[in-house]
Amino acid sequence: MQSSPTPYERLILVCLNERPSGEASCGGRNSKPLAEMLKQAVEEAGKKGRIRVTKTFCLGLCEKGPNVMIYPEGVLLSGVRPEDVPAIVDKYVKSETK
Numbered sequence: 001m002q003s004s005p006t007p008y009e010r011l012i013l014v015c016l017n018e019r020p021s022g023e024a025s026c027g028g029r030n031s032k033p034l035a036e037m038l039k040q041a042v043e044e045a046g047k048k049g050r051i052r053v054t055k056t057f058c059l060g061l062c063e064k065g066p067n068v069m070i071y072p073e074g075v076l077l078s079g080v081r082p083e084d085v086p087a088i089v090d091k092y093v094k095s096e097t098k
């Protein structure tokens with residue numbers, strides 16, 4: 001095993017997990033477009049390679065979804081809607097981490 005610093009300044013984790021019908025899930029609450037919007041914003045901001053938007057499985061907070069976690073800030077955004085994306089982009093994509 002090798003260990004090295006992460007190549008990214010920021011990780012934006014978007015839960016896309018889906019559960020059988022009737023159970024709460026981020027994917028069931030239409031989180032996929034959020035991930036796509038965030039990925040596009042990273043590209044448009046010229047931050048590809050510095051900020052990574054990653055689609056994840058369950059983050060363990062299904063009832064609160066759609067959930068987005070952001071590092072290194074360690075922020076959990078819950079109940080995220082498409083109309084929230086511009087504010088997320090302003091705060092976590094366009095801003096500098098270092």
Ligand code: FES
Pocket residue numbers: 015016017018024025026027057058059060061062063065067
């Ligand atoms: S399905 Fe997203 S946190 Fe569990």
